[in-house]
Amino acid sequence: MKQHSAIKVTVAALGVVLFLSHCQQQQTGTTSPEERPAIFPKGELGPAxxxxxxxxxxxxxPNDSVFNTVVGNVYFEPGARSNWHRHPAGQILVITDGEGYHQLKGQPRQTLKKGDVVKCPPNVTHWHGASPAKGMQQLYIIPNTEKGxxxxxxxxxxxxxxxSK
Structure with missing residues (x-):
């Protein structure tokens, strides 16, 4: 009976250690690829x-004639942003880390955080990038590339x- 209780205490203690470890990871809130193991390679610096x-x-x-879709990963360092641009068939953004902004021309700027998904409509001028204090990482999906x-x-x-307006 004592051995059974000791196992329960050991399992409970292990659970507390794992929980505290998870909480510590959540509190650090890393936003830079250099601060955590990267899922994807850093890639190439975007053109100025x-x-x-x-x-x-x-x-x-990569784009091909079967899927007609481009998918990639972008990491914006703090303060970095794209130019205004548009996609003939639209674009989907999936924010995977950090904090940043997105804005459709003529509309208020939106704040983006990890877990947000944004649909940029076809041929609508927009931009996106990191906040001044935190970097932002995003997956982008460009469908129907036969349209451009x-x-x-x-x-x-x-x-x-x-x-912000």
């Missing part, structure tokens, strides 16, 4: 003519980036 600050892109699913992939436009000004 399309991004303000540093944004790193890695392609995951992206049209890059002008940079997002500092005023546009800071405005």
């Amino acid at each position: 003519e399309n991004f303000t600050g540093q944004a790193w892109n890695t392609g995951l699913v 992939i992206v049209e890059w436009l002008e940079p997002v000004t500092n005023e546009e980036y800071r405005e």
